Amino acid sequence: xxxxxISEKAGVxxxxxxxxxxxxxxxxxxxxxKVLDVIDRYGYTPNAFARGLGLNxxxxxxxxxxxxxxxxxxxxxxxxxxxxxxxxxxxILSCTxxxxxNKAASMxxxxxxxxxxxxxxxxxxxxxxxxxNKYIADAAAQVxxxxxxxxVDIANVYSIVSDDFMSMYEATNYLLSTGVTDPIYFYASxxxxxxKKLSGFKAAMELGNLLDSPDRMQFFSGSHEDIPAMTxxxxxxxxxxxxxxxVVAADDTLAIAAVKYxxxxxxxxxxxxxxxxxxxxxxxxxCIPELTSIDNxxxxxxxxxxxxxxxxxxxxxxxxxxxxxxxxIKRSTTL
Amino acid sequence: xxxxxISEKAGVxxxxxxxxxxxxxxxxxxxxxKVLDVIDRYGYTPNAFARGLGLNxxxxxxxxxxxxxxxxxxxxxxxxxxxxxxxxxxxILSCTxxxxxNKAASMxxxxxxxxxxxxxxxxxxxxxxxxxNKYIADAAAQVxxxxxxxxVDIANVYSIVSDDFMSMYEATNYLLSTGVTDPIYFYASxxxxxxKKLSGFKAAMELGNLLDSPDRMQFFSGSHEDIPAMTxxxxxxxxxxxxxxxVVAADDTLAIAAVKYxxxxxxxxxxxxxxxxxxxxxxxxxCIPELTSIDNxxxxxxxxxxxxxxxxxxxxxxxxxxxxxxxxIKRSTTL
DNA sequence: ATTAAAAATGTAAGCGCTTACATTTTTGCG
DNA sequence: CGCAAAAATGTAAGCGCTTACATTTTTAAT
Numbered sequence: 001x002x003x004x005x006i007s008e009k010a011g012v013x014x015x016x017x018x019x020x021x022x023x024x025x026x027x028x029x030x031x032x033x034k035v036l037d038v039i040d041r042y043g044y045t046p047n048a049f050a051r052g053l054g055l056n057x058x059x060x061x062x063x064x065x066x067x068x069x070x071x072x073x074x075x076x077x078x079x080x081x082x083x084x085x086x087x088x089x090x091x092i093l094s095c096t097x098x099x100x101x102n103k104a105a106s107m108x109x110x111x112x113x114x115x116x117x118x119x120x121x122x123x124x125x126x127x128x129x130x131x132x133n134k135y136i137a138d139a140a141a142q143v144x145x146x147x148x149x150x151x152v153d154i155a156n157v158y159s160i161v162s163d164d165f166m167s168m169y170e171a172t173n174y175l176l177s178t179g180v181t182d183p184i185y186f187y188a189s190x191x192x193x194x195x196k197k198l199s200g201f202k203a204a205m206e207l208g209n210l211l212d213s214p215d216r217m218q219f220f221s222g223s224h225e226d227i228p229a230m231t232x233x234x235x236x237x238x239x240x241x242x243x244x245x246x247v248v249a250a251d252d253t254l255a256i257a258a259v260k261y262x263x264x265x266x267x268x269x270x271x272x273x274x275x276x277x278x279x280x281x282x283x284x285x286x287c288i289p290e291l292t293s294i295d296n297x298x299x300x301x302x303x304x305x306x307x308x309x310x311x312x313x314x315x316x317x318x319x320x321x322x323x324x325x326x327x328x329i330k331r332s333t334t335l
Numbered sequence: 336x337x338x339x340x341i342s343e344k345a346g347v348x349x350x351x352x353x354x355x356x357x358x359x360x361x362x363x364x365x366x367x368x369k370v371l372d373v374i375d376r377y378g379y380t381p382n383a384f385a386r387g388l389g390l391n392x393x394x395x396x397x398x399x400x401x402x403x404x405x406x407x408x409x410x411x412x413x414x415x416x417x418x419x420x421x422x423x424x425x426x427i428l429s430c431t432x433x434x435x436x437n438k439a440a441s442m443x444x445x446x447x448x449x450x451x452x453x454x455x456x457x458x459x460x461x462x463x464x465x466x467x468n469k470y471i472a473d474a475a476a477q478v479x480x481x482x483x484x485x486x487v488d489i490a491n492v493y494s495i496v497s498d499d500f501m502s503m504y505e506a507t508n509y510l511l512s513t514g515v516t517d518p519i520y521f522y523a524s525x526x527x528x529x530x531k532k533l534s535g536f537k538a539a540m541e542l543g544n545l546l547d548s549p550d551r552m553q554f555f556s557g558s559h560e561d562i563p564a565m566t567x568x569x570x571x572x573x574x575x576x577x578x579x580x581x582v583v584a585a586d587d588t589l590a591i592a593a594v595k596y597x598x599x600x601x602x603x604x605x606x607x608x609x610x611x612x613x614x615x616x617x618x619x620x621x622c623i624p625e626l627t628s629i630d631n632x633x634x635x636x637x638x639x640x641x642x643x644x645x646x647x648x649x650x651x652x653x654x655x656x657x658x659x660x661x662x663x664i665k666r667s668t669t670l
Numbered sequence: 671a672t673t674a675a676a677a678a679t680g681t682a683a684g685c686g687c688t689t690a691c692a693t694t695t696t697t698g699c700g
Numbered sequence: 701c702g703c704a705a706a707a708a709t710g711t712a713a714g715c716g717c718t719t720a721c722a723t724t725t726t727t728a729a730t
Contacts, residue, residue, distance in 0.1 A: 002715090002716055002717085003716065003717065004716080012679075012680085013679065013680045013681075014680090014681095014716090014717080014718095015679070015680060015681075015682095015718085015719075016678085016679060016680075018717070018718060018719080019678095019679090019718095019719095021717095022718080025677095026677065026678060026679085027677095027678070027679085028677080028678060028679090028726095031678080031679080045443075045446075045447050046447070046716080046717075047388070047449070047715080047716050047717070048387075048447060048448050048449045049384055049385075049387035049388040049391070049393065049449060049715080049716080049717090050384075050388050050685090050715070050716030050717040050718090051716080051717055051718080052383075052384035052387065052388075052685095052717090053382070053384040053385050053387075053388050053685050053686070053687085053715090053716080053717070053718090054684090054685060054716080054717045054718040054719085055685095055717085055718070056384070056685080058384065058448070060427070060448070063428075067413065068403070068409060068412055068413045068416065069406075069409040069410045069412070069413040071404075071406075074403060074404040074409040075404045077403055077404070077428075078402065078403045078404035078430060081403065081428055081429070081430050082430065085429070085430075090427050090429070090444070090445075090448060091427065091428055092395070092425050092426065092427055092428075093398075093412075093416055093426055093427075093428050094416070094420070094425070095413060095416050095417065095420075108380075109425070110425075111380075112380050112381075112383060113383050113393070113395070113425060114382070114383045114384060225617045225620075226620075227617065227620040227621060228620060228625075253617075256621050260621075260622075260623055263623045264623065282560045282562065282588075283621060285560075285561075285562040285563060286562060286591050286595075286618060286621045286622065287595075287621065287622065288595055288598045288599065290563075337685090337686055337687085338686065338687065339686080347709075347710085348709065348710045348711075349686090349687080349688095349710090349711095350688085350689075350709070350710060350711075350712095351708085351709060351710075353687070353688060353689080354688095354689095354708095354709090356687095357688080361707065361708060361709085362707095362708070362709085363696095363707080363708060363709090366708080366709080381686080381687075382685080382686050382687070384685080384686080384687090385685065385686030385687040385688090385715090386686080386687055386688080387687090387715095388685090388686080388687070388688090388715050388716070388717085389686080389687045389688040389689085389714090389715060390687085390688070390715095391715080
């Protein structure tokens with residue numbers, strides 16, 4: 001059933017059918033109804049390819065992320081998909097993995113599908129060395145590129161970020177204010193937002209002259225889901241003689257590992273060990289006591305991201321970067 | 336840069352260009368190279384819409400799921416996306432939510448985008464009443480429909496399921512074999528696989544004549560992530576006087592709630608309370624002791640699903656239903 | 671009633687590709 | 701070398717839609 005069939009049955013031209021399909025105002029009420037009736041009776045749906053070919057868009061957005069099953073990224077994707085759909089856009093998903101190799105290739109696949117924009121979820125798409133970010137610039141030359149929780153200064157790329165530096169700074173300060181003087185920072189990512197968080201921690205510690213040992217910044221290099229290994233690393237740290245009564249974690253998963261560490265070592269939380277997580281995920285509810293964490297208002301970020309994108313589509317000039325502050329959710333792993 | 340530009344610069348016809356692009360064998364090595372060189376130099380990528388219009392496919396699969404941020408569904412989507420990409424297909428994601436309303440509409444949106452198949456992830460797309468599943472039959476009339484962890488007998492729909500009945504039956508039997516005689520079953524979904532699991536539990540209990548009270552089947556009706564509410568429900572159950580020394584949970588999240596319940600009530604695990612979860616997610620690592628759970632070999636299911644789909648595309652006759660058995664992963668919440 | 675402007679409708683030319691079919695070139699064998 | 705078959709290449713007709721432009725119809729002011 002094509003537009004020709006409909007036009008014939010309705011006794012009008014294909015242009016007229018196309019017009020009622022696209023809600024053009026230049027159609028008399030009478031013919032509009034006539035066409036709609038025919039469509040109704042015979043059940044026509046436009047051919048998306050032909051339409052795409054004519055309009056040069058299929059209202060589809062490419063979403064890139066490292067791992068769609070990561071707790072945080074999955075939530076982000078969920079929100080983004082919702083908001084896109086509300087704006088009548090579909091989303092093509094592409095998971096690139098954490099390895100730094102096939103990002104450009106992934107992006108090209110999306111671009112070849114003629115997506116109208118690309119949304120990069122998470123901060124591990126940005127390289128230190130500017131020239132390696134060329135693939136982003138190349139994409140941005142074709143369609144708007146949106147970054148969630150990452151920033152890079154390239155034309156036609158827009159960033160929506162949470163203020164990770166400030167969040168971590170405040171979280172650390174809060175921990176210090178409860179009397180902890182020797183916390184460690186536990187992190188697993190050195191991406192854009194990873195760096196911001198780390199700086200936040202450092203800034204707070206340096207303020208109090210508390211940063212005595214580089215060991216206080218504990219980097220975990222294992223799998224993002226390997227909680228036992230994370231716990232083991234903390235146990236080892238203690239065995240090596242580093243004393244700490246607080247853990248500031250860059251992710252709730254790492255924080256849960258800290259809670260387990262405490263349980264294994266027989267430490268009371270928060271009396272003997274305070275723990276602060278990040279992302280305020282469901283993991284905060286998984287332990288006793290429940291986890292203090294930082295909520296980065298992800299849904300708001302996503303909402304703003306999509307809103308910005310729609311405005312860009314409308315040709316409106318939009319800020320290249322929007323920063324949203326997070327919120328410390330105090331629960332029971334801190335005093 | 337279109338195929339015309341390339342053909343002109345290479346001094347051949349557009350048909351020839353198209354042929355080298357599609358790897359047709361009817362091209363001499365010399366001209367193939369010539370065309371490839373030009374493409375290389377000028378950087379041409381085919382227009383996906385025009386291609387789609389000609390071939391009537393864009394190698395895109397629609398994925399439907401209730402909530403892409405659910406731990407289990409997110410993993411499934413991740414695997415599916417991976418395997419699809421390995422087969423040079425892209426995936427369009429559509430999250431429908433758990434409400435039973437706009438599934439058909441969602442499906443039509445995907446169909447209108449001319450996806451080559453639809454994959455429904457999770458079992459809450461199947462209705463009891465056969466006539467409500469008409470929207471699936473309608474879709475299946477157009478493209479193959481794949482169901483992950485659900486089954487319905489409709490032409491052109493293929494099911495890949497884990498043997499939830501047997502898994503739960505064995506899990507329950509195992510629990511009983513450790514000496515627990517009064518477990519409760521804790522569940523939150525009455526979908527296809529939800530029912531299977533419940534039957535598995537019941538079967539094992541009835542075998543031992545242990546199913547004394549309907550209260551032993553505890554349905555949780557709150558949000559899928561509201562662990563505190565789950566915990567509260569168990570506490571309440573105990574206050575109401577129902578004794579239980581084991582919890583068989585239909586999902587790791589519910590199992591975590593049971594672990595928290597034990598901690599709050601001061602019960603030792605597994606001595607005073609045994610807990611078995613389901614899905615073997617990362618949550619099993621989040622508590623101490625670590626959670627005994629059922630692994631439903633999700634990656635294998637997904638692999639098989641995509642394999643089946645590809646065979647269907649190739650016109651091969653495939654079984655309408657493939658069942659994979661799960662595996663009880665014994666950890667420390669059971670004796 | 672006349673007529674210019676506005677509204678509705680129709681015509682046809684793309685959009686960039688694939689592919690059946692036609693034509694030309696190459697191959698290999700008598 | 702001649703010729704038929706095979707291989708390579710070209711021509712052109714779609715695929716189903718949008719839309720600029722042309723044409724017809726309606727509206728409304730004189």
